[in-house]
Amino acid sequence: MPADSASSWTTVDDFLQSGDSRAARCFRRTQWDQVCLTASNANRHLECVALDQVTSGLNNVVRLLEFSDRSRWGARVRIKIADDAELETEVATMQYIKEHSDLPIPRVFAYALDENNPAAVAYMLIEVLPGIVAMDALGGYELHRGVIPTQYRRQFYRSVATCHVQITSIRLPKFGTIVRNREGGYELGPLPGIGGPFNTAAAFFEAWADNVKFKWDNETIGRMMQRGPIPAEWMISIINKFPSQIKAMASRLSASNNGPFPLCYDDFLHSNIMVDENSFDVTGIIDWEGACTVPWEVIAFPEFLQAMPVSFDLPQKYDRDRQPLDEGVRQTWRERQEYIEMVKSAELEDHLLSTCLSSNKNQALAYAYGAFTSIGKLGFYDRVIEQIERESWNLQNRTGCRPGHRPNYIGKGIPLVEGRGVESRKWLFH
Structure with a gap:
């Protein structure tokens, strides 16, 4: 605070x-x-x-x-x-x-x-x-509309990248939430709405698929799609099928089926990041509700660097080279690449976070997971599934790596002793 x-x-x-x-x-x-x-x-x-x-x-x-x-x-x-x-x-x-x-x-x-x-x-x-919430700095939302001023972004991103590496370097042997045990130590407890704790990524994805509930019912989706680019019944079908599609490929989704697994900060927003107002160096991260260990494949960029995957979005928003037509999105893409390089510079023991952020497949899955679980965003989840299948097949052919096994070039995790601005639009089409 x-x-x-x-x-x-x-x-x-x-x-x-x-x-x-x-x-x-x-x-x-x-x-x-x-x-x-x-x-x-x-x-x-x-x-x-x-x-x-x-x-x-x-x-x-x-x-x-x-x-x-x-x-x-x-x-x-x-x-x-x-x-x-x-x-x-x-x-x-x-x-x-x-x-x-x-x-x-x-x-x-x-x-x-x-x-x-x-x-x-x-x-x-x-x-x-010490410091001030980044969202409130230098005049706050009224002046900057929730966006970090351009002249401070590079230093802010570099400082956030260091924190991001530190967060994901906290790794535990199971998927779950951190709780205290009777002896005063730490252990992994269940994930809200999913259960657990889970020993493998496959078990995590299967449990998620069995328990997840989309935010909107079919009738509401139908109303939201009245002016959509595809019939409402198509979108309803896409959304209803997504969990079962994830479950069907659960054993093949993660290159790291077994632990240790990284801690995920659920509300990685600049409204939860403290900074020195003069330098925009991070002085603290607040509000840890929702934090838990998750598969690397659902570790995403901080919310202020989120970008919709091409596969999830409307095709007409991109050129023939699959580059965004909107200059604001192009700028976010450039800043994401710069952020990845900053993460690489901050990594010490391994390069798991930068590898995760560099993977289009992983980031498509991470975005779809968050959009389905937390936001209730309408979009082409079926195309995300196709992308995951296609890129997983290509990776297997290039590396000879079996599903659920980490390719050698990714590196190994270092275990520790066990112990989202939020998007205003709730749907893609408008």
Whole structure:
């Protein structure tokens, strides 16, 4: 969370009058005197007060606390009433990262997993990191419309690439979420909506296919496709078939069927990345809800470098060389290539992340996986399947590598001790 910055914080009165209504209700529901009491007990019984500085995001309200020695913590309160397992997993993930990595994330000082406590809310007391949220820097969204200013992008991307390598270098032997066990150590727990933990990539993809639910029902898809380039029933068929197609090829999707598997940061957005406002060097990464280990094939670029795969998109948006006609998309493609080179420069033990990001097949699968699972985007999932099949066949012919086995040139993972701006359009066609 950000340190004191005029563009990150607002007063309590302004927040309650002009902020999101859900966030305002959450703020009023919170017993701040009890939050301060918990903070005091966790910090040598120093006197603690809640300051007149508040900010909020999609899921959390954050208020600054100050102690009698002038040190400050952040109280991050969950807006929605959610399963306590979500917060428990996020806390465990942050603690594990602190113990196993130099990645700059907030330290967790204390927490309450649900509303059944004197503060009446689920909350986390965390370290205040230096810097400002990248989205809010240099005038924020009102001035830059959520885009990193051009003159700062190269340094920002380079710093993010270093963090990206650090995140995916945290590897565990199974697919799942990080949780605490009874002995105080760490283990892998189930993935929300999927189950597990899973020992192999094939088992992960099979479970995903068996359990995933598309965001929109057939009737809604039909309405969304009223002016689409193909009949609504075709799109409905494409979407309904995608999970079973993934399941049918589950054993062939990953070059690394067995662990260790990389940690994936689910909300890799510049609204969750802290930077030094003068240099745009990353000073911290916040909001770790949803983090879990996943196959390399669904590791994607940060959200601000996302680009729709050619196979998923409308063909008329590309020239005969399959290059995008839109200059903005062309620029994103160029920046993605620069980012890959930055990742390569940051990699030490292996080149698994840069290899993953360089693969059109992997990135098509990663995009389709995210679009289907989280966003509910309409698009040509069937063409993504065709691309995966075609490029997998070509790779096998070139390398002689059997499905589910890593080609020698990719390298090997180094195991550790086990222990998304969000797109505004929900459909492709408009």
